[in-house]
Amino acid sequence: MQNLERYERQLRIEGWRQDKLAESTVMVIGVGAIGCEVAKNLTLMGVGRLIIVDNDVVEVSNLSRQMLFTDDDVGRPKTVAAKEKLVKMNPLVIVDQYYSDVRELSEDLFRKAEVVCSCLDNWPVRRWVNSMCIELDKPLVDVAMEGLYSNLQVVIPGKTACLECHGEDLIPREIQLAECTLRRRKPEDLKKDLEEQKIHVSLDLVERLFEVGIKTIFDIKYSQAQILDKLDEDVRIKVREIQESLKPKMPALQSVAATIAGIATTEIVKILHGESLGRILNGLLVYDGYSTRFTKVKLMRKIECFACGEHVKTEGAEISVSLDDRVIDLKKKIAESFGFPDPEILYKKWRLQDDQTLREVGIKDGDITYVETSRRFTPLPLKLILKTS
């Protein structure tokens, strides 16, 4: 009965089903300005279980907009501090918190969620989450903002466009280019790149990073914990310091976060209702706070999308090669075609070596290889089509 009183006003909404909310689990990835708002909204409305994920701690500069945190929380993991506030707001909601990189969590955890809401501030991990949602057939609500602009995309796997369907238009050019960099790099190159960012490190340090495959600034920013774990403690601490100084510091405003997070939460609730509460946003919604303008962009699913295309899922993506290509050439082609910065190619039981030619590997026309990359939840099946010359 306490429930009925608590939710009395929302129960008056036509088509509202509190039971649907109460039996649902929603995963919120990233507990920043937008993530705080979404988690708060879902908690107040009485979602059954909330899974919150973030690998950061609270900083003073978060306090102007990350509404679940106070001065007392500075230095504490965001998820721990957020959970404390959320269970006070509504003790009927179960909150599971994971102070972790989302890419380190078990697949079973994602399976528990009815909807995934991505409130991340970087493309590499957003792309990873997109691939995971498609693989596990989970609706994804992706939200992001910069300054007075924000955007929202709802992905219903198999039905609506995913983040990669129009990745070439939606993912900023400079990120695409950085993603495609696949050069024969030397430790000196990384040292130089860091110096351009005003970060000075010893050659010995970058050499040790190269040993575990960290070759670019992108690798430093977005390497998963399991790669960093291979480093000695002193190097790892240094990498964390560098990561800290490389953190994107985009302009951000609480009111814009609250606006887009409010809309995102309504879409999540509509998904949980199974459309009985209204039509779910199809495509992309852009909010421009400067001119108070909302723009809806209809996105068509791309048949040949390498993340969600039906054919790709069953048959694999395709790429044309010649037997004289070396593995490094194929990797370059993959990096350019799919925007994977660090592809590894698996064939039969082997991980292919850069200097081998495809003839030496024994590739035949139509063979399937698997491309491993930190931008995907699972390796991408890739069919090699031999060029007839």
Ligand SMILES: [Zn+2]
């Ligand atoms: Zn797609």
